[in-house]
Amino acid sequence: REGSTIFNTNTPTLRMRQGDFSECDSASPNFNAIAASGCVVPINPATGAAFPGDIVPIDPNAQAIMNSLVPLPNNGIDGYLKAPSTPTDWRQEQIRVDQNISDKTTVFVRFTQDTWTQSLLPALWTGSSYDTIASPWGVPAKNAVLHLTHTFKPNLMNEFILAYGNDVHFIRTKAGPGSPSGSILKPSNWSVAPIFPINKNITVLPGVSVGGGTPFSFSEDASVDYNYNSTLPTVSLKDNVVYTRGRHTLKYGIFFLNYEDHSVLNYTDAQGNFTFGAGNPRTTGNALADMYQGIIDSYTEGTPYDYTTGTALGGTGEEHASWRQLEPYFQDDWKVNPKLTLNLGARYTWNVMYHFTNQHPNINSDFIPSLWSLGDAPQIDINGYLIPGSGQFPTSPGNGIVICGKDGTAGLPSGCIYPDRATLAPRFGFAYDPTGNGKTAVRGGFGVYHDLNAGLEVSVGETYGTPPAVLSPVANNIVGYQNIVSGPLSPGSFGAVPTRNAIPMVMQYNVAVQHEFSGNNLLSVGWVGTLGRHLGAQRNINQIPVGIGIKNVPVLAGTDGCDASGNCDVQNILINHLGVNNADYFRPFRGFSNLRFYQYSAVSDYNSLQVNFRHTAGHGIIFQTAYTYSHGIDTTTGYTGNHGVDDSNLSRWRATSDTNRTHVLILNYVYDLPFFKQSSSSFLRRGLGGWKFSGISSFYTGVPVDFGCGHSGYSSGIGRGIQCNTVGPLKIKKGVDNDPQFGPTPTWFDPSVIAQPLLSQLRADGEPGMFGYMGRNVLTGPGRNNWDLALLKDFQAPWFSGEHSTLQFRLETFNTFNHPQWSSINAGCGGQTPFGAPCTDTGLNSVNYQNGQVNGARAPRLVQLGLKFVF
Known part of the structure; x- marks a missing residue:
């Protein structure tokens, strides 16, 4: 499958790549208005005057970065436009052997290898600006199953299943198609000494971010995923017994899973990362010129760290982790009478929490708030750095940071979380035929389900990547690539988990009435709901x-x-x-910055009316429709969700779920076209007869839209963001703006009903309207009206005598009618909007320019032809 990624951005001009910034200088004959837009003519910090001829000497290390990571312009003087191919190759092999050992015992063995490779641009997980770094990603997954069934007697059967799977991932980052040199490795003349000498053998170039005093900004980084490896072997076992006695069908059994994670992950940014933002006191005023001169705003580099010996280990971090679960269950399908059947059951979940294994030093670490002491906390100097010797630094266990399990002193299990044992999950269901003729059924049920996979969301894994297991010091305001040394430590951000946590739980319930009408028409109307409790969430306990x-x-x-x-x-x-x-x-916990507490505290509610109609046969037509009217509510939709305004009152963010779609209508249909099927002409009957028309029509409302406000140069009284105010009814109000840049452009809402909060609302005083009146997800975004249609026919093939073979032709169209289907909108408020003023778009130079307009559309029409040979 062939894909592509479009890069449409800016890059340094050819002159700038040579250190020549005369295009930015209005007094120069080389002046260019396009290149000069936002460009500051570099000033030599040693003399306070411009460089002679506006030409800045280029350090060889900076030249290496430019040659490898920054593409040449190809669209005007400083434009870069490219759509490189990003192919995905996939293949699957499967073999299965079945054996009837006896008339009571059968066994089969199946092995599957499912392999795909994909070339990703820009580099995976980096947010890079260009296609100069590519991430070839391979996943050769393997799966094996042994399935044994034995019938002891007609009413007693046992099923045994043993499965092994290994999901392997590897990434070998390399130079992308936009790299001028075709390499991301350090050249032989690279002279930057790393902060940690043990990292000197890393061959890939550091990442770089450039922006400030330039008509462009860019970042490019290979370090996050350079030589990433991951293997996820799992072994599962199931044993199920089915016993029938009278009106009862009893099912009981056990499920066991052992999951392991062996990964090489670069949490450490061991290759290093430069930031050039024209913020260094000795800046030239131009971030690119700063890079050429080695005037560095900041440089960060990390290493895995042995806190027991104080030794930097170098390179990427390794992760060896494990978790297990065991689930016995019981179910009774009781046919009370010919009209009523009950389903009664329960499942119990026992687990060993996710934890790191077989590693030295032990990296199962956590932060326990009750063990932190202000008297042991380090002091912070006037520049925001921790003062050596003033208290316990967070680079080793102590003052709240604890080691769990083996070698630990806090008495905590290896995963730092005591397992939740209150995990009994009852289930109940019924099916009732009120008339006894099989035409009408009333069904319902209720069940409790515990999600152990979600248990990986809140685990000791969230604490890795920070001290004491990893050190990532930052050096600031450096002059000269040879002068990089570790700077003083600032208060760091940490992940932490509570030592006791309930396992995520979902309660599902439903009741439905189904009736079969004459003509093979089946109608079902039901109410379906779920209640999520103890769901994953994140909050900053050091707010x-x-x-x-x-x-x-x-x-x-x-x-x-x-x-x-x-x-x-x-x-x-x-x-x-x-x-x-x-x-x-x-902050409450001095010595730390943000303390991200991962916990199971979020809640969700979902209720829906679901209507299904199916016409299964008749007149060559198969038709089915499904309609859902629903509302999902939660406090956060993803466990990493953090609204960035106030974590002390998470209930404030209880609102419509991020994924909510109030109305969903789906139609699917197949029509066996009657034309020429009975024609006496063999040509017409075989060539034009027997065609089928099929399609899927989708109509649904959009997902919610969230708004963000904020006044430039101001924060809230707790140093965080704010919400907007509403000054009128906020609702969908479609229209058209005469955009001065793009012409007539559809709009989705009236931005004049949104306003910046008043200055007084920034205070953290608990008064109504604190941090803005607006809640979360207050407007519904664009929905969908999509038609995917197909025409197909099976031709009988004359080959393989004695065997049935067909050649199927398909003509498929997606978004058949090719009408615009908007996917996103501009929703917010410019930072220069005055306090209390509406966030109105008043034209090209408005701080709220294009607010309320649509800014994205789903894919246009796609036509696809296919042939499939079946024999």
């Missing part, structure tokens, strides 16, 4: 508390917002970005 007032921080004495004794008006500082404006001074 600045709502209601915070004056806090004494002696090191900030005399700075803006603090008096001479260091008494700081925290909210005034954070709202107005006064003084140092660093929230880390005011």
Whole structure:
């Protein structure tokens, strides 16, 4: 399967690639208005004057980065437009052997190998700007099954299933088609010394981000997925017994799963990463020129770390993990009478939590808030760095950071979480035929289900990638590629999990009435719902508390917002970005930045009316339709979801689910065309007769749209984002804008009913409207009206005498009528919108330009021809 990724962006001009920035200089004969837009003429920081001829000398290390990671312009003076191919190759082999051992015993063995490879652009998991780095991704998965069935007597049967699977992933990042040099490896003259000498043998170039004083910004990075390997072997066992006695069919058995994860993951960014943002005190004013001169805003590099010896291990991190589950179950299908059948059952889940295994040092670590002490916390200096010797650094266990399981001192199990044993899951169902003639059925049921796979969401795995297992120091304000040394440590962000956590649980219920009408017409009307409890969520437990007032921080004495004794008006500082404006001074757990607490605290509710109609035969027509009217509500849709406004009140974000679609109508149909089927002409009968027309028509409303506000230069009183206000009814209001750049453009809502909050709403004072009145997912986005149609015919093939063979021809069209189907809209408020003002689009130079307009569409019509030979 052939795919492509479109790159339509900007890149340095040919002159800039040579260090010549004269195109940005209005006094130069080389001045170019396009290249000069947003471009600052570089100033030599040593002299305070422009470089002679506006030509900046290029360090060989910077030249290597340019040659490998930054493409040449191919669309005008500084444009880059390309749609490189991203093919996916797939194949599957399967072999199965069946054996009837006796008239009571059968066995089969099946082996499957399912392999696909895909070339991804840009580099996977990096957010890179160009196609200069590619990620060839291969997944040679294997699966084997042994299935044994034995019948002891007519009413007693046993089924045994043993399965093995191994999902293998490997990525070998390489130069992409846009790389000028065709290589992402360090050249022989590379002279940048790593922070950790043990990383010197890493051959791939560091990542780079450039932006500031330039008409472009870009980032390119291979380090996240360079030489990624992962194997996920699983072994499962099932044993099921079925026993029939009178009106009861009893089923009982057991399920066991052992899951392992062996991965090489670059949590460490061991290749390093440069940032050039024209923020260095010795900047040239132009981020690209800074890169040429080695004037570095920041450089980060990481390493796995042995905290027991204080030794950097170098390279990428390794992960060896395991978890297990055991589930016995029982079910009784009881035929109470000819009209009523009951299904009664229960399942119990026992598990060993996800944990790291066979690694030294032990990297099963966690942060326990109750073990943290302010007296042991390190102090933070005026520049926001931890002061050595002032307290327990978070680079080793202690002051809240604990090691779990073997070698641990906290008495916690290996996975840092005590398993939840309250996991009994009862199930009940019924089927009732009120008339006894088999034409009408009333069905219903209720069941509790525990999701052990979701148990991987909140596990000790979320704590890996941070100290004490990994160190990632940052060096700031460096001048010269040869002068990179580890900078002082700043308060770091950590992941943590609660030591006790309920396993995610879903309660499902349904009741439906089904009736068969004459003419093979079947109608079903039902109510279906689910209640999700203990679902995955994330919150920052080190968020600045709502209601915070004056806090004494002696090191900030005399700075803006603090008096001479260091008494700081925290909210005034954070709202107005006064003084140092660093929230880390005011957090509850000093010495840490964000503490991402992964826990099972989210809830969800889903209820739906579901109607199905099926016409199974008659007049050559098969027709089925399904309609769902539903509403899903939750506090967060994904376990990593974090609204970024206020984590102390997660119930505020209880709203329509991100995936909610209120109305969904699906039609599918097959029509056996009657034309020429009975023709006396062999040509007409065989060539034009026997065609079938089929299709799927989909109509559904869109998913919710969330809005974000925020005033440039301001934050909330807890240092975070804010929501918008509404100043009128926010609803779908379709229209057309005469866009000054693109002409008539459809709009989805009226942006004048959205407004920036008032300045007073930024205060974390608990008053109504705090951080904005708007909730989450307040508007429904564009839906879908799609028709996929096909025409097909089976031709009898004359080959393989004595065997039946056919050649099937298919003409398929997707989005057959090719009408625009909008997929997304511009929804928000420009940061320069005044407090309390509406977020109205007033034209090309408006800070809310294009607000309310659609900005994306689904795929256009696709026509596909196919031939399939069956023999």
